[in-house]
Structures are given as C-alpha cells and as structure tokens.
Amino acid sequence: MLKSYLKAAWRNILKKKLVSLISITGLAIALAVCILIAKFIYDELRYDRFYPHAGELYRIALEGELSGIPFATATSGGPAGLALKNDFPEVINACRLRMVSQPPLLAAGIRKFYEEQVFFADS
Structure with a gap:
C-alpha cells in the first residue's frame, strides 16, 4: 500500500515539476526555520543553567x-x-x-x- 502511494507521489512530482519544486523548497525552508527557532528558544531557556545555583x-x-x-x-x-x-x-x-x-x-x-x-x- 505504501509502495503505491510513493509511486503516485513520484509520478505527480515528475508530472508537475515546477509546482513540486516550489512545494519542496517551501517545505525545506519551513523546516529549517522551525529548527532555528527551536534552537534559539532552547538556548534562551538554557542560558547560564550550567551553574550549580x-x-x-x-x-x-x-x-x-x-x-x-x-x-x-x-x-x-x-x-x-x-x-x-x-x-x-x-x-x-x-x-x-x-x-x-x-x-x-x-x-x-x-x-x-x-x-x-x-x-x-x-x-
């Protein structure tokens, strides 16, 4: 079942190259931004937390x-x-x-x- 979904997705990517490129690029940028925001929040919450007190x-x-x-x-x-x-x-x-x-x-x-x-x- 998963194999058929992947085949259909691959065919759709090949059929609509420009739309697929824009979608995949947008997804990659969104993931990168989410990771950077999460890292920033983590660093802000952990600032100076290595001290015992x-x-x-x-x-x-x-x-x-x-x-x-x-x-x-x-x-x-x-x-x-x-x-x-x-x-x-x-x-x-x-x-x-x-x-x-x-x-x-x-x-x-x-x-x-x-x-x-x-x-x-x-x-």
Whole structure:
C-alpha cells in the first residue's frame, strides 16, 4: 500500500515539476526555520543553567532616558555590585566585568597578537 502511494507521489512530482519544486523548497525552508527557532528558544531557556545555583544569579541592567530618548543597557555604575552586596544581605557575592575598548597587544614568546573580546573582572 505504501509502495503505491510513493509511486503516485513520484509520478505527480515528475508530472508537475515546477509546482513540486516550489512545494519542496517551501517545505525545506519551513523546516529549517522551525529548527532555528527551536534552537534559539532552547538556548534562551538554557542560558547560564550550567551553574550549580543558576536560579540565584542575577544581572544588573540600566534603564534610563538620555535627551528624551529612552534606552536600556546591560551596564551599570562601577560601585553598584559592591553597594548591593553591602546593603542587601541576600546578595552573597558580586562580580564586575568591564570590556576592554581597544584590543590589547599581547606577546607569547616572540609572537605578538591582538586579542579580541577581553574583559576585566574583579572577583
């Protein structure tokens, strides 16, 4: 029974080549988009979940207004982490990260290179 269905489908594909090509291409694109969306959702739900106490981790963000234009950024003032740790007993530890604006020139033996995406950390 399945063999006859496959034969009929194959004959239909050969008979209507353009329609079949458009349909198969649309199906392939739809499947690829669904897989990418599922992967994105999976990554968003699993972000930082490899830490043992992932539910206790927080990130400070800043929302404000500059010249009448609202903005949101994932940065805050330097002393914010230490102030939270001192003022709130629930905060066990705090860490500050700062991205280096210019890639530093590093040396390993006689080889010199610029390192991209360097951060300073204080914990």
